[in-house]
Amino acid sequence: MAKPNSIPAVRKREFRVTWEAALGLVLVLALVFGSTLSPMFISSANLGNMLADFTEIALMALPMTLIIVTAEIDLSVASVLGASSALMGVLWHMGLPMPAVIALVLVFGALAGFLNGFVIVRFNLPSLAVTIGTLALFRGLAYVLLGDQAVADFPAGYTAFGMNNVGSTFLPQPFILVIVGAIVFSVLLHRTAFGRSLFAIGANPTAAAFSGIDVARVKLKLFVMSGFVSALAGVVYTLRFTSARGDNGEGFELSVIAAVLFGGVSIFGGRGSMIGVLLSLVIIGVLRNALTLNDVSSETLTIVTGALLLSSVLIPNLIARWRNIRERRSLMRAAASR
Numbered sequence: 001m002a003k004p005n006s007i008p009a010v011r012k013r014e015f016r017v018t019w020e021a022a023l024g025l026v027l028v029l030a031l032v033f034g035s036t037l038s039p040m041f042i043s044s045a046n047l048g049n050m051l052a053d054f055t056e057i058a059l060m061a062l063p064m065t066l067i068i069v070t071a072e073i074d075l076s077v078a079s080v081l082g083a084s085s086a087l088m089g090v091l092w093h094m095g096l097p098m099p100a101v102i103a104l105v106l107v108f109g110a111l112a113g114f115l116n117g118f119v120i121v122r123f124n125l126p127s128l129a130v131t132i133g134t135l136a137l138f139r140g141l142a143y144v145l146l147g148d149q150a151v152a153d154f155p156a157g158y159t160a161f162g163m164n165n166v167g168s169t170f171l172p173q174p175f176i177l178v179i180v181g182a183i184v185f186s187v188l189l190h191r192t193a194f195g196r197s198l199f200a201i202g203a204n205p206t207a208a209a210f211s212g213i214d215v216a217r218v219k220l221k222l223f224v225m226s227g228f229v230s231a232l233a234g235v236v237y238t239l240r241f242t243s244a245r246g247d248n249g250e251g252f253e254l255s256v257i258a259a260v261l262f263g264g265v266s267i268f269g270g271r272g273s274m275i276g277v278l279l280s281l282v283i284i285g286v287l288r289n290a291l292t293l294n295d296v297s298s299e300t301l302t303i304v305t306g307a308l309l310l311s312s313v314l315i316p317n318l319i320a321r322w323r324n325i326r327e328r329r330s331l332m333r334a335a336a337s338r
Contacts, residue, residue: 023262034287050289056081058178058181060078067223071269072127073267078230082139082142083112084235087105088151089238114220121216154238162240181229199270251302254309263276263278
């Protein structure tokens with residue numbers, strides 16, 4: 001009995017490694033593609049711009065990975081970013097010092113995430129429906145706060161953080177937050193009991209509850225975390241472009257979800273890795289940067305993102321079906337040989 005049980009475990013491990021190895025290959029091809037399209041692609045200035053351009057998306061993708069592992073989703077992340085940016089502009093114009101402004105904005109983000117999580121777990125509603133509603137709610141709040149105006153007179157010392165690099169390197173200062181966040185969330189997901197509980201909830205929430213996991217509390221924490229990090233992304237975005245606007249980050253939720261799913265996290269929950277998501281983020285950043293250097297329209301970039309999102313759902317499903325068919329055939333051959 002031990003031998004049959006060991007074989008599926010090995011196959012599952014090989015499948016995960018193969019998916020991440022495939023992403024590594026795609027990344028190499030994307031880098032070659034970008035270098036071929038433009039000689040400016042491999043310049044240090046452009047590499048710095050590329051990392052800066054997906055900083056906010058990468059930040060929001062980190063907690064989104066944990067949420068999707070539990071078979072939930074948060075579509076309101078970009079709207080929280082926009083509302084946080086607008087609130088930042090309003091609070092600064094009210095005369096509050098910048099440290100207090102940033103602190104209040106982060107508190108707002110955590111409360112926005114708490115609202116999402118509370119409604120979902122308290123009334124047992126699907127996160128897709130709830131966060132579609134709060135997507136519109138928070139984006140509407142952003143426009144109520146600033147309308148079609150912009151605030152662009154933030155202190156130079158703070159906007160320098162959004163635009164400057166680390167020392168003489170091409171690494172943007174805001175990207176340090178992504179590096180730190182990637183380490184923290186990777187450890188949280190793969191090296192803690194909390195992370196193991198997320199996989200258990202995603203695989204079977206009922207069984208997870210019977211095993212002693214407080215499913216509602218865990219999900220609430222995840223949405224608070226997502227709101228907080230989305231607000232942080234809003235602060236970074238505002239400082240990087242030195243402008244607080246109600247439409248900041250509009251449409252980013254598509255890129256965030258595409259990066260997580262293309263990284264190998266199952267939309268049905270219970271499976272995924274942070275390494276795959278990080279590779280996926282770099283791939284999307286490389287492709288968008290390479291196409292932008294060649295004056296490709298924003299509509300085409302949206303098509304590319306949508307294609308990645310579709311393939312991230314379709315390809316794993318086709319691979320799973322192929323594996324099931326292969327296993328059934330093996331069982332039939334084994335039975336026939338007896």
